[in-house]
Amino acid sequence: xxxxxxxxxxxxxxxxxxxxxxxxxxxxxxxxxxxxxxxxxxxxxxxxxxxxxxxxxxxxxxxxxxxxxxxxxxxxxxxxxxxxxxxxxxxxxxxxxxxxxxxxxxxxxxxxxxxxxxxxxxxxxxxxxxxxxxxxxxxxxxxxxxxxxxxxxxxxxxxxxxxxxxxxxxxxxxxxxxxxxxxxxxxxxxxxxxxxxxxxxxxxxxxxxxxxxxxxxxxxxxxxxxxxxxxxxxxxxxxxxxxxxxxxxxxxxxxxxxxxxxxxxxxxxxxxxxxxxxxxxxxxxxxxxxxxxxxxxxxxxxxxxxxxxxxxxxxxxxxxxxxxxxxxxxxxxxxxxxxxxxxxxxxxxxxxxxxxxxxxxxxxxxxxxxxxxxxxxxxxxxxxxxxxxxxxxxxxxxxxxxxxxxxxxxxxxxxxxxxxxxxxxxxxxxxxxxxxxxxxxxxxxxxxxxxxxxxxxxxxxxxxxxxxxxxxxxxxxxxxxxxxxxxxxxxxxxxxxxxxxxxxxxxxxxxxxxxxxxxxxxxxxxxxxxxxxxxxxxxxxxxxxxxxxxxxxxxxxxxxxxxxxxxxxxxxxxxxxxxxxxxxxxxxxxxxxxxxxxxxxxxxxxxxxxxxxxxxxxxxxxxxxxxxxxxxxxxxxxxxxxxxxxxxxxxxxxxxxxxxxxxxxxxxxxxxxxxxxxxxxxxxxxxxxxxxxxxxxxxxxxxxxxxxxxxxxxxxxxxxxxxxxxxxxxxxxxxxxxxxxxxxxxxxxxxxxxxxxxxxxxxxxxxxxxxxxxxxxxxxxxxxxxxxxxxxxxxxxxxxxxxxxxxxxxxxxxxxxxxxxxxxxxxxxxxxxxxxxxxxxxxxxxxxxxxxxxxxxxxxxxxxxxxxxxxxxxxxxxxxxxxxxxxxxxxxxxxxxxxxxxxxxxxxxxxxxxxxxxxxxxxxxxxxxxxx
Numbered sequence: 001x002x003x004x005x006x007x008x009x010x011x012x013x014x015x016x017x018x019x020x021x022x023x024x025x026x027x028x029x030x031x032x033x034x035x036x037x038x039x040x041x042x043x044x045x046x047x048x049x050x051x052x053x054x055x056x057x058x059x060x061x062x063x064x065x066x067x068x069x070x071x072x073x074x075x076x077x078x079x080x081x082x083x084x085x086x087x088x089x090x091x092x093x094x095x096x097x098x099x100x101x102x103x104x105x106x107x108x109x110x111x112x113x114x115x116x117x118x119x120x121x122x123x124x125x126x127x128x129x130x131x132x133x134x135x136x137x138x139x140x141x142x143x144x145x146x147x148x149x150x151x152x153x154x155x156x157x158x159x160x161x162x163x164x165x166x167x168x169x170x171x172x173x174x175x176x177x178x179x180x181x182x183x184x185x186x187x188x189x190x191x192x193x194x195x196x197x198x199x200x201x202x203x204x205x206x207x208x209x210x211x212x213x214x215x216x217x218x219x220x221x222x223x224x225x226x227x228x229x230x231x232x233x234x235x236x237x238x239x240x241x242x243x244x245x246x247x248x249x250x251x252x253x254x255x256x257x258x259x260x261x262x263x264x265x266x267x268x269x270x271x272x273x274x275x276x277x278x279x280x281x282x283x284x285x286x287x288x289x290x291x292x293x294x295x296x297x298x299x300x301x302x303x304x305x306x307x308x309x310x311x312x313x314x315x316x317x318x319x320x321x322x323x324x325x326x327x328x329x330x331x332x333x334x335x336x337x338x339x340x341x342x343x344x345x346x347x348x349x350x351x352x353x354x355x356x357x358x359x360x361x362x363x364x365x366x367x368x369x370x371x372x373x374x375x376x377x378x379x380x381x382x383x384x385x386x387x388x389x390x391x392x393x394x395x396x397x398x399x400x401x402x403x404x405x406x407x408x409x410x411x412x413x414x415x416x417x418x419x420x421x422x423x424x425x426x427x428x429x430x431x432x433x434x435x436x437x438x439x440x441x442x443x444x445x446x447x448x449x450x451x452x453x454x455x456x457x458x459x460x461x462x463x464x465x466x467x468x469x470x471x472x473x474x475x476x477x478x479x480x481x482x483x484x485x486x487x488x489x490x491x492x493x494x495x496x497x498x499x500x501x502x503x504x505x506x507x508x509x510x511x512x513x514x515x516x517x518x519x520x521x522x523x524x525x526x527x528x529x530x531x532x533x534x535x536x537x538x539x540x541x542x543x544x545x546x547x548x549x550x551x552x553x554x555x556x557x558x559x560x561x562x563x564x565x566x567x568x569x570x571x572x573x574x575x576x577x578x579x580x581x582x583x584x585x586x587x588x589x590x591x592x593x594x595x596x597x598x599x600x601x602x603x604x605x606x607x608x609x610x611x612x613x614x615x616x617x618x619x620x621x622x623x624x625x626x627x628x629x630x631x632x633x634x635x636x637x638x639x640x641x642x643x644x645x646x647x648x649x650x651x652x653x654x655x656x657x658x659x660x661x662x663x664x665x666x667x668x669x670x671x672x673x674x675x676x677x678x679x680x681x682x683x684x685x686x687x688x689x690x691x692x693x694x695x696x697x698x699x700x701x702x703x704x705x706x707x708x709x710x711x712x713x714x715x716x717x718x719x720x721x722x723x724x725x726x727x728x729x730x731x732x733x734x735x736x737x738x739x740x741x742x743x744x745x746x747x748x749x750x751x752x753x754x755x756x757x758x759x760x761x762x763x764x765x766x767x768x769x770x771x772x773x774x775x776x777x778x779x780x781x782x783x784x785x786x787x788x789x790x791x792x793x794x795x796x797x798x799x800x801x802x803x804x805x806x807x808x809x810x811x812x813x814x815x816x817x818x819x820x821x822x823x824x825x826x827x828x829x830x831x832x833x834x835x836x837x838x839x840x841x842x843x844x845x846x847x848x849x850x851x852x853x854x855x856x857x858x859x860x861x862x863x864x865x866x867x868x869x870x871x872x873x874x875x876x877x878x879x880x881x882x883x884x885x886x887x888x889x890x891x892x893x894x895x896x897x898x899x900x901x902x903x904x905x906x907x908x909x910x911x912x913x914x915x916x917x918x919x920x921x922x923x924x925x926x927x928x929x930x931x932x
Contacts, residue, residue: 006075006175006423011416014071015409017332022388023095023406024066024332028361029380029387030094030116030397031058031087034130036380037394038119051120056359056370057084060216061183063330064354066092068181070413072339073143075420076175078160080145080153081183082214083133084371087119090130093140095399096414099128100139104425106418107139115139116397136608142421146608151191152601154182154211155565158197158349159572160579161206162557166525167582169550170501173431174580175424179343183212187219189239193601197565201349202247205527209349210342211248213239214329216358217282222368225283234282236353243351251338253354256331258322266314268307272323279304289357289366294320329356431581436668438498445669448661449495450720451653459649460694464752465617465687467652469515472587475500476519480553499664502582504573506557507589508566512544514589514617514687516556520544525554563590567598567614571605574612574681583667585611585660592616592686595634606640606682611663613656617687620853621879622753624887631879631887633686635855642680642781645752645852647730648697650716651723651778652687658724659683679787688753690884696759697730700774705735725795726782730755731762731774734801738769742807742844745771746902749862751780751852757888758851760895765902772849772902775800780858784865793865804867808843847905849873851898869909871901 014020035053065085069092073079081089093099094116099107107115107128115128123129128139134147145153145160157180167174184194194211201209215236217224226235240250254277255263263269276285280300288297294317302309312320328334335354342350359365361383364373375383380394389398400407439445454470456462478493479500489497505511505519512520526548533539546558559566570588577583595602595616605612620633636643644655662677671678701707701715710718722728727749733739746765750758755776762772781787783796797803845868850859856874863870873893880890888894 006420006427008075008416008420008423011074012409012412014336015405019405019409020067020070020332023070023400023410024063025361025387026389026400026406027066027088027091027095028059028062029383029389030091031055031062032362032375032380032383033394033397034087034090034116034119036375036377037117038121039374041121052372053087053119053374054084054371055362055375056218056364056367056373057082057185058088059360059362059365060329060356060358061085061214062088062360063332063335064183064212064214064356065089067332067335067339069093069096071336072343073181073417074177074179075417076143076178076424078143078145078157078178078180079134079182080157080180081134081147082185082188083147083150084185085183085214086130086132086134086147089134089144090116090119090138090140094397095410096417097411098140098414098417098421100142104422112139113395113397117395146604148607149600149604150184150188151193152568152604154184155193155197155568155601156572156604157182158201158206158209159565159569160575161201161209162204162569163573163576163584164580165204165206165550166504166555166557166573167576167580167584169525169554170552172580172582173427174582175427178208180209181212182210183214185219186213186215186217186235186239187224189213193564193568195242196562197568198243198246198248200562200565207346207348210339210352211243211349212352212354214356215239215353216329216356217286218358218366218368218371220371222371223283223286226281228281233278236282236355239351239353247348248351249341249345249348250351250353251341253328253331253334253338253352255328255355256326256334258319258326259328262311262315262319262323266311268305268311271305272301272308272311275301275304275308286366286368288324290368292321292324292366294318294324297321297324325357327355327357329354330360428579428581432577432583432668435498435581435583435664439664439668442495442498444495444498444661445665445673448665449492449657450717451650451657452496453492454649454653456649456694461691462649462694463687463689463691464646464649464652465515465689466691467646467649468589468615468617468656468687469518471653471656472503472505472516473518475503476523476553476555479503479555499585499660501552502584502664503660504555504557504584504586505589506559506566506569506573506586508559508563508594509561510589510591511556511558514591514615516589517544520546520556520558522547522549523554523556524548524558525550525556526558563594563597564601566590567601567605570612570614571601571608571610574605574610575608577611577667578609583611583664585613585663587613587615587656589615589617591630592619592633593630595636595684599634599636602636602641602682603638606638609640609681611666611677611681613659613683613685615685615687617685618689619686619752620688621875621887621891621893622688622690622853622884624879624882624884626881632875633854634684635858636684637781637785637857638682639786640679641682641684642779642787643684643686644779645686646778647752647755647776648692648694650694650697652685654720654723655685655778659685679790680781686752690753692753692756700730700759704729704732706732722795722799723776723778725799726779726784726788727775727777727795727800729773729800730776731759731772733766733771733773736771739771740807741805741846744769744906745773745846746906747802747846747848748772748774748898748902749777749848749850749852749859750774751777751854751859754851754853754893757893757895757898761849761851761898761902764895764899768903770902770906772899775802777850777852777859784859784861796865802846802866804845806843806845844909845869847871847902847909849898849901849905851893853893869905871905873898873901 039051065088099112118129120132121129134144161180243250263273298312359370364370391398452471478496521544531547570586573584573586621631623630646652666676707715748758758774765772848862848870851873860872
């Protein structure tokens with residue numbers, strides 16, 4: 001049926017419709033049994049939520065999915081299906097013995113049966129289970145995209161096909177001719193993500209993509225009642241028109257063999273076909289299917305065409321009902337013909353509209369509320385009996401006799417697919433071994449560069465977004481520079497050579513405005529196009545050359561304004577290391593505010609462990625002239641995700657390098673490596689277009705006591721080490737004369753561009769005798785969030801030395817100090833005089849003021865972690881247009897507001913009074929000396 005690119009034996013021949021139909025009936029019985037067992041467990045506790053299940057949704061997709069498994073798919077193909085049909089896939093793989101252990105070996109028959117009875121079960125001791133929907137945890141997860149988020153997987157499949165295209169055109173050794181099969185429900189096809197992505201497939205020349213619509217005319221809530229008068233036809237006609245308008249070939253699988261024969265043999269057969277295809281509304285057809293009565297069907301057809309009704313009157317009652325229910329989505333030959341066309345149609349993507357019955361072969365067929373309808377024992381055992389299962393043990397999941405035609409075919413088909421899956425795994429491993437060897441030549445696993453290295457001497461006033469362009473441009477230059485180049489690479493640049501060809505960039509029509517010009521200029525990846533600007537002499541040399549080419553130096557994927565599509569593309573490219581051993585590292589740049597448009601896609605990417613970078617730039621109220629719409633940042637905290645916010649330009653280099661190091665080390669060493677990206681594969685980096693004086697960084701670092709006598713390079717390296725752990729000191733007053741924690745010290749935490757305001761506040765406070773340290777939070781996740789919680793906030797408390805310690809001073813006979821509201825308190829501190837029998841001590845913890853351009857929740861937990869007071873200054877209202885100085889003041893995050901907040905929180909800091917028996921002092925003194 002298709003090419004054989006993996007040096008496999010020929011695929012097993014079609015065993016015939018009769019054999020396939022018997023296998024499909026067994027698959028339905030097993031899928032329904034899985035759901036039945038899940039809903040009738042003995043370990044259900046009172047109050048537990050329902051387990052649910054979707055027998056009817058499985059049954060409408062039964063023939064479509066089973067034939068893909070049983071005959072159509074190749075080992076290198078991918079599936080993305082509607083979530084409710086996953087038991088059908090599991091049952092197919094079970095019968096072909098294609099359930100695998102974590103080490104890649106095939107499960108024993110006992111373990112496979114155990115998995116089948118463990119749908120939606122939690123694995124307590126390593127027993128195999130199936131998740132509710134397709135998941136990476138399933139024992140048949142090969143070639144499957146997670147299916148829990150409707151409307152998203154088919155789009156990811158589209159861009160995964162595109163990633164394979166780029167890998168092949170760039171000379172990587174990947175499986176040839178993979179096909180991407182995506183099944184979705186007709187209600188699901190109203191998801192905007194699918195409509196938005198449709199033009200992409202044809203425009204990008206993706207012919208190895210097939211979207212299949214399980215058109216059963218029902219949704220979760222019941223029948224889909226469409227205003228067909230307004231649409232001018234059925235919803236399937238709308239879908240067809242939409243697909244064709246976006247460059248897809250469309251195939252309807254409307255009718256089965258019985259209908260086709262009646263249309264052909266009867267004088268008015270064509271009229272009956274017209275009624276069924278055009279005149280009879282979908283809602284009425286659903287009602288007729290639910291009624292399931294021959295005379296009612298004849299009367300309904302007669303309303304539209306008496307000649308068509310006569311065709312039915314000439315048939316016996318059983319045949320009339322047969323014609324009513326003979327939809328093409330359950331006809332083996334019709335389905336295989338459509339799939340065969342889709343496989344060989346390499347010029348365009350194919351859209352198949354398969355007309356089906358929701359609940360096919362079940363008692364709930366076509367019933368309005370059947371989406372979550374469950375079966376009773378009697379129906380389950382009836383299905384099992386009719387599928388040839390004689391064993392009464394519901395947990396048996398009986399296979400076919402190995403000597404039967406079905407048993408022989410399933411074994412042969414399963415072995416053929418398993419052989420291919422093994423060879424794909426070997427191909428992937430070989431690709432990664434080649435990368436590992438190249439990286440080892442430069443010791444990249446142990447000595448990865450700390451930066452790409454951008455010369456900033458001649459750019460004193462710049463912003464972090466500019467630095468993004470510089471770093472990506474240099475990475476591209478290194479990738480494209482050969483041994484015979486006129487300007488050879490330096491030794492430092494050569495160390496990057498093994499990995500630079502894996503970087504790709506992409507943007508939703510903001511590539512130029514996010515400083516990706518150099519990465520776009522002559523580097524657009526796509527089908528070749530004529531350069532008419534050059535032909536007519538109107539090309540602007542100052543703007544990037546956007547003519548696409550499918551060559552190795554083309555690494556930018558250009559988009560129109562479609563943030564959701566780009567996010568899905570980034571996620572798909574970010575899975576190529578896992579799928580094909582080609583660990584692309586996609587960098588998506590987007591105006592930060594519009595990350596919100598693609599949060600569903602971002603969550604999906606993070607969930608299925610894609611490794612990618614989203615560059616949100618420009619971000620927040622630093623984009624003050626743009627006003628409210630562009631000024632609200634997308635502050636998100638999702639598992640397997642990390643957010644960075646660099647302040648100075650060199651930090652952009654640091655974070656991109658750190659992300660690249662973890663990405664490539666993970667690719668070749670795995671997630672168990674101490675510097676892998678486990679738990680942080682999805683990366684968001686904030687960039688801004690508000691420029692800062694770059695010399696300010698070293699100027700401030702040179703005032704730190706710990707940096708006395710150190711060279712610039714040493715200071716920057718120590719700062720970088722703190723940066724990649726989540727936070728670093730920009731201003732560090734510790735150890736300076738007059739520095740008295742608990743009396744005149746406050747810690748200011750800031751992020752990104754807010755460093756300028758924190759510095760203003762720190763300087764203002766110093767003039768008043770108050771010491772305000774400035775700690776830059778480079779990553780809230782690493783310093784304060786999920787990733788920090790794993791090690792007890794180690795870097796915050798030990799690395800930076802910021803704790804909630806209570807700092808005490810002698811406070812003899814001065815009870816007023818405990819309630820004083822003056823700051824600093826006039827009667828605070830030791831006084832001369834003999835100690836009384838009870839020593840009175842008083843003290844304060846160092847309070848915290850945080851300031852950041854974003855939602856409060858990003859930094860407002862510092863105080864609770866440390867056990868001290870905190871004032872979190874942030875963006876709490878919609879913005880306006882204006883200069884940064886005006887907008888910062890409007891939001892209360894300007895320097896003066898930060899200084900005022902510091903004074904107020906010092907006043908409000910709790911003054912604790914502690915009394916110690918003077919007799920204990922010698923013991924305390926000796927213990928102190930022993931610990932010294």
